[in-house]
Amino acid sequence: MPESAARPDSHQKLPVAVIGAGFSGTVAAIQLLAHLPPDYPVLLCERAERFGRGRAYDTGNPDHLLNVRAANMSAFPDRPGHFEDWLAGAEPDAGVRRTPAGTFAARGLYGRYLGELLAGAVTAGGVPRLHLVNEAITDARPGPGGLVLTSEGGRRHAVAGAVLAMGNLAAPGGLESRHRVDPWRPEGLGRLHPHRPVLVVGTGLSMVDAVLTLRRQGFSGQVVALSRRGLVPAVHAPAGTWPRPDLAPEAASLTRLLAGIRREVAAAEAAGVGWHGVIDALRPATDALWLRLPPPERARFLRHLRPYWDVHRHRAAPPAGAAIAAEIAEGSLVVRAARLLGIEDRPDEARVTLRPRGGAAAEVLDVQCILDARGVGQIAGTGDPLLRGLFDRGLARPGPFGIGLDVGADLAVRGDGSARLWTLGPLARGALWESVAVPDIRNQAAALARIVAAALRPQPVPAYAAVRPVKAACPAISDPDRASAMSPRVSSTP
Ligand SMILES: Cc1cc2nc3c(=O)[nH]c(=O)nc-3n(C[C@H](O)[C@H](O)[C@H](O)COP(=O)(O)OP(=O)(O)OC[C@H]3O[C@@H](n4cnc5c(N)ncnc54)[C@H](O)[C@@H]3O)c2cc1C
Known part of the structure; x- marks a missing residue:
């Protein structure tokens, strides 16, 4: 050996x-x-x-x-x-x-x-x-x-x-297509047609990166980004500081914990401090709160609340946030709350079927490539x-x-x-x-x-x-x- x-x-x-x-x-x-x-x-x-x-x-x-x-x-x-x-x-x-x-x-x-x-x-x-x-x-x-x-x-x-x-x-599996591109390797994007949309799967910070990568590569066409809830990360703001709340007694149930956080946010806002200050103040206590939550409550958090927590907790830098907000306002980035039902590969494009959140009818979208920005598996x-x-x-x-x-x-x-x-x-x-x-x-x-x-x-x-x-x-x-x-x-x- x-x-x-x-x-x-x-x-x-x-x-x-x-x-x-x-x-x-x-x-x-x-x-x-x-x-x-x-x-x-x-x-x-x-x-x-x-x-x-x-x-x-x-x-x-x-x-x-x-x-x-x-x-x-x-x-x-x-x-x-x-x-x-x-x-x-x-x-x-x-x-x-x-x-x-x-x-x-x-x-x-x-x-x-x-x-x-x-x-x-x-x-x-x-x-x-x-x-x-x-x-x-x-x-x-x-x-x-x-x-x-x-x-x-x-x-x-x-x-x-x-x-x-x-x-x-x-990233997790389930996104098989030969038109799929790794957003972390922009060299794989090749020449993109400006009049055909690109799909980004995921709407979190990795989506923000993917859109900025596409623009830096010169793509000027429409980007469609989708996730189940269509939530986009909040942006850092010059919020004041807020003392760390003691929410340990509330951590027996997710409902009580959420109510406790809402109470703190209301108190902070009344004192002129934005919600950002409360979320930041919670950071050193989050591990202990997580461990105090009974396992079924942690499972509830993962099923229902995690996307909301993530967009408030993991925020974009202001220049990146401003770029995304401008794209959404101009329509060059369309964020959809939808479930991806299937992908059919065609010679030059992928035909994507999706079901909008709360909607019954499936929709079809033809895209020239798909960027996987779903995060970790x-x-x-x-x-x-x-x-x-x-x-x-x-x-x-x-x-x-x-x-x-x-x-x-x-x-x-x-x-x-x-x-x-x-x-x-x-x-x-x-x-x-x-x-x-x-x-x-x-x-x-x-x-x-x-x-x-x-x-x-x-x-x-x-x-x-x-x-x-x-x-x-x-x-x-x-x-x-x-x-x-x-x-x-x-x-x-x-
Ligand atoms: C796109 C992105 C942006 C982020 N931005 C920020 C930020 O601005 N600020 C912040 O605080 N956090 C940020 N994060 C969070 C990030 O998770 C942490 O900051 C940190 O980078 C995590 O580092 P890591 O080393 O644990 O993981 P990784 O960065 O994933 O590194 C793991 C390393 O292990 C190597 N590796 C894996 N398996 C093997 C193996 N079998 N043998 C040898 N090598 C192996 C990989 O090649 C890789 O280099 C970001 C995360 C992502 C994905």
Whole structure:
């Protein structure tokens, strides 16, 4: 078996692997370097060409803006101004939009920030401790000293444990058409006819991106965007701040919780603070509220309320929001509340059948291509070989409601307990609801590094010795106090 490149000298322990180098994996690796004893190397594995970008920040389109204010995009919870300071030192104003609601940078610029942080971590210190593996990891099994990872190219890496940071899963299936185009690869759009419509499936922030991509590619024709409810993301506004409401007593039922939020919004508005302030104030408490909600109420939330929550919680940067509002006003973007019933491929177009919300009659729409902007898929149906293998071997399992992995409040992946596996970011979303954006993930990364360091410390394992199954403290995810003990140490407002 070819030995991992990350075992440069025999005094070093087996490395801790981080699989995926988007935002989650990049900051997890940096935090691990800071918290692990110095003889533990870190192996950062990424299948894409570029490290430190992930799905969100690997875009060269300057219209793709961060949907969180620059003031809240630091990679470090204990240095809140870190990204803003970096921005001030980057090319002045390149890709930076200043608005009354705050400063919003281009996402590609943020990718550059992460790339520079990573480059600094690779070269820091005398003996290199951060090793980059530019391959997909396709398998992980218990092995001597912890785990053995296998990469796409067949290389094997013996590691003490692994952090799964594979982030946003591929979109769900059910949109098969040869006219379907990946909105994240605009080069696949080809030459579009200006007088034939394009369909975007999904009306959230990914739809906003898709429309901006189409326009940047020179398409001037009509875009039709559809989703079941046809809700478009709200836009950041210069709202005032509002104290964090204590809604824990209301979280026994979704109806009471919703009434509590409405009460807070009314009180805030009476005091001249918009609803945005209340939603932002709730952010640090959301995980604990999510865990307090009884599972049937969480299921109700996912069935009925989630789209409404998402458009208020995940808001567009003002320039992007203004562009979309102008398109809707002019009719160049038509947003439909409708269900997609079927797609029939024709030589030059796709014939799409849809049923408008509340309407009985189906409609037919001929479009020249379809952009899939539905967001992420369910984990149980994932085709990812690494996850499938972990599920098949019982080392991991899908989380509640099929959203992400089953995860303890200590971010340990729940399975049969025979593997040291942790996760963070979107893969932890079923357990910790606020787990998709930078302000939350950076807190998780800092906490995770301390958790991993503590898990490795009590049982130092000599290199290549057989490791005993680790029983990391793994509290029930229904324990909100443990969850909040892990979560934000600094305030986080979007
Ligand atoms: C388009 C978009 C825009 C967003 N904008 C913002 C924003 O402005 N602000 C904000 O706070 N949040 C934003 N988000 C939320 C975003 O989820 C987080 O900010 C963050 O980027 C999540 O990072 P991640 O590393 O967990 O996931 P991802 O970005 O999905 O990265 C996962 C990485 O893992 C790699 N990978 C997957 N499987 C393997 C494997 N088997 N082996 C090796 N590598 C693997 C992938 O190639 C990828 O690079 C946005 C999300 C999207 C999709």
